[in-house]
Amino acid sequence: MQQVTSTLAAIDYVIVVAYMVGMLAVGLYFAKYVHSTGDLLLAGRSLPFWAIGISIVASDIGAIDLISGSGGAYQYGIAQANFDWVGSMPALLIAAFVFVPYYWRAGVFTIPEFLGRRYNAGVQTIQALIWLSFMATNVAIMLWTSAVFLHEILGWPHELAIAITATIVGAYTVTGGLGAIVMTDVLQVVVMYVGAGALLVLSVWEAGGWHGMTDKILALGDKTQNFFTLLLPHDAPTPYPWTGIVFGLGLILSTAYFVGNQAVLQRALGARTEWDAKAGMVLAGLLKLMVPVLVFTPGLAAKAIYPDLERADQAVPTLVRELMPPGLTGLMFAAFFAAIMSSIDSYLNSCTTVFISDIYHPAYRRIAGRPLPDWHGLWLGRLLTAALIVTACFVAPLIAEFETIYVALQTLLSLFQGPTLAILLLGILWRRATRWGGLAGLVLGVMMTGVWTTLGDDLFPSERPFLFVSISSFLFTAGVTIVVSIFTRPEPPEKLRGLVYGDVVHDAGAQAILRERLDTP
Amino acid sequence: MWSALSEWLARLPLWVAQICVLTLFVAAGAWALMLPREFIYLDAPDRARWRDLRIWAVLFLVPYVTLYVVLGR
Numbered sequence: 001m002q003q004v005t006s007t008l009a010a011i012d013y014v015i016v017v018a019y020m021v022g023m024l025a026v027g028l029y030f031a032k033y034v035h036s037t038g039d040l041l042l043a044g045r046s047l048p049f050w051a052i053g054i055s056i057v058a059s060d061i062g063a064i065d066l067i068s069g070s071g072g073a074y075q076y077g078i079a080q081a082n083f084d085w086v087g088s089m090p091a092l093l094i095a096a097f098v099f100v101p102y103y104w105r106a107g108v109f110t111i112p113e114f115l116g117r118r119y120n121a122g123v124q125t126i127q128a129l130i131w132l133s134f135m136a137t138n139v140a141i142m143l144w145t146s147a148v149f150l151h152e153i154l155g156w157p158h159e160l161a162i163a164i165t166a167t168i169v170g171a172y173t174v175t176g177g178l179g180a181i182v183m184t185d186v187l188q189v190v191v192m193y194v195g196a197g198a199l200l201v202l203s204v205w206e207a208g209g210w211h212g213m214t215d216k217i218l219a220l221g222d223k224t225q226n227f228f229t230l231l232l233p234h235d236a237p238t239p240y241p242w243t244g245i246v247f248g249l250g251l252i253l254s255t256a257y258f259v260g261n262q263a264v265l266q267r268a269l270g271a272r273t274e275w276d277a278k279a280g281m282v283l284a285g286l287l288k289l290m291v292p293v294l295v296f297t298p299g300l301a302a303k304a305i306y307p308d309l310e311r312a313d314q315a316v317p318t319l320v321r322e323l324m325p326p327g328l329t330g331l332m333f334a335a336f337f338a339a340i341m342s343s344i345d346s347y348l349n350s351c352t353t354v355f356i357s358d359i360y361h362p363a364y365r366r367i368a369g370r371p372l373p374d375w376h377g378l379w380l381g382r383l384l385t386a387a388l389i390v391t392a393c394f395v396a397p398l399i400a401e402f403e404t405i406y407v408a409l410q411t412l413l414s415l416f417q418g419p420t421l422a423i424l425l426l427g428i429l430w431r432r433a434t435r436w437g438g439l440a441g442l443v444l445g446v447m448m449t450g451v452w453t454t455l456g457d458d459l460f461p462s463e464r465p466f467l468f469v470s471i472s473s474f475l476f477t478a479g480v481t482i483v484v485s486i487f488t489r490p491e492p493p494e495k496l497r498g499l500v501y502g503d504v505v506h507d508a509g510a511q512a513i514l515r516e517r518l519d520t521p
Numbered sequence: 522m523w524s525a526l527s528e529w530l531a532r533l534p535l536w537v538a539q540i541c542v543l544t545l546f547v548a549a550g551a552w553a554l555m556l557p558r559e560f561i562y563l564d565a566p567d568r569a570r571w572r573d574l575r576i577w578a579v580l581f582l583v584p585y586v587t588l589y590v591v592l593g594r
Contacts, residue, residue, distance in 0.1 A: 085585055085589075089581065093578055097553060097556055230542075231539060231593050243538075246541045250542070273564040274563055274564035282574050
């Protein structure tokens with residue numbers, strides 16, 4: 001990527017610096033509302049629906065998505081949009097109306113905690129360790145990839161880029177917690193939408209308007225004839241055959257992502273009411289509609305204007321360099337920073353939450369024989385968040401040398417998506433699911449998914465077989481959970497109160513228990 | 522077995538894919554509409570009409586359905 005430092009005017013630097021200082025100030029402002037562990041990790045359960053919806057989308061869009069998402073559109077056309085369209089609204093509705101109410105009513109801080117209550121400590125610990133390793137490594141990865149981007153585009157030294165990003169995000173996440181994260185996310189989404197919107201208008205204009213753009217792309221030959229078709233044939237030489245998109249992404253992966261990803265759901269768990277938690281998820285469905293339009297259309301415009309780029313992920317940097325005037329370039333860079341920061345802060349906070357709720361707190365209770373004091377949790381949370389971001393700064397440069405770690409962790413997470421969804425779904429919808437069923441389903445499901453992933457290319461003839469692997473792993477885990485549950489002792493009714501479908505809406509006793517849980521600090 | 526299934530899937534016309542996607546969206550909307558009113562309003566500050574999330578869910582699904590009708594295949 002060529003550097004655009006020379007094209008950055010003073011006004012661009014002013015905009016970027018003003019954005020960063022503004023985010024820091026807003027984030028630090030919310031520190032005054034943090035007085036307890038619940039305030040730090042769940043914003044004191046005070047979040048309104050609009051902030052939840054916007055924040056979910058902010059966390060979901062990373063700087064890499066802006067680059068690689070546009071690159072995907074440059075390479076494969078609008079089929080790339082399936083990940084935000086088929087892969088969002090149905091899953092968000094399921095999350096809003098099936099899962100979130102149960103999480104919220106159970107008064108839990110994390111998804112592993114919910115699984116621990118529904119099944120047993122083994123399921124909780126396995127889930128927590130996997131999410132911890134994934135999220136902690138992801139913070140370092142996001143810091144590094146952002147540093148690479150800023151180095152390639154602006155010429156900033158890697159260390160400087162990491163230090164600036166980590167200092168700003170770390171400062172408001174440590175002091176302001178989830179409340180600061182969500183409120184900065186709201187502002188960051190505005191910046192992202194305005195910056196990406198400006199690039200969209202300019203690039204499509206340069207490509208000759210929508211019709212000019214489509215004519216130019218379709219004139220490029222056979223490879224671009226499917227560029228404006230969302231659903232591609234099952235045997236199309238792309239990673240997005242319709243079968244994988246509908247059954248793998250639409251039914252399994254997207255649902256698993258929106259009902260099981262702590263970084264996404266933490267906002268809903270911090271809602272001021274159950275209605276706000278549900279409404280936030282529904283609103284996120286509307287906001288996700290706009291993401292492909294803003295992110296992928298510039299990739300299509302780049303295909304029309306610069307059809308011979310060496311790499312697809314050069315599409316957006318090239319457009320920024322060639323088309324954006326002073327002022328708007330700064331706004332675009334502010335949008336990139338917004339995407340970077342809104343993702344890092346979410347993973348930082350969620351990582352701390354999972355560690356305290358699912359690892360430290362159970363161990364403390366076992367050793368000390370009493371619950372974790374609130375002041376202890378608050379300061380531990382702050383200390384952990386600070387330690388995590390500092391460690392991530394030092395680990396980030398190592399990512400370049402150990403790229404396989406990143407690939408391995410991504411693969412590891414993908415192994416858990418289908419099995420996690422299966423035990424969550426059965427746990428809520430089927431009261432007969434037992435602790436041993438859940439544990440066996442999770443462990444065997446992950447192992448079998450590992451085998452399928454290893455043999456994926458041979459078993460599933462697709463460029464990216466993970467969409468098909470997810471279907472198989474979900475069905476296998478569900479089968480194991482059902483069979484083992486049938487042959488093991490049913491869970492006592494008092495344990496299931498408030499955790500399974502039908503028990504909360506109709507059972508006054510369960511409601512009373514849940515209210516008591518929520519009212520207890 | 523997978524190869525035979527894969528060949529069969531490859532022979533299906535794309536309108537089948539379009540129907541599958543549209544079914545996913547329509548089913549999600551229909552299911553949302555059937556949810557009990559008490560469940561939707563549970564914990565809401567008031568019973569204002571605009572807080573009926575079933576209506577918003579269906580409204581938000583309309584652009585998705587339109588996109589897949591127009592650009593599906």
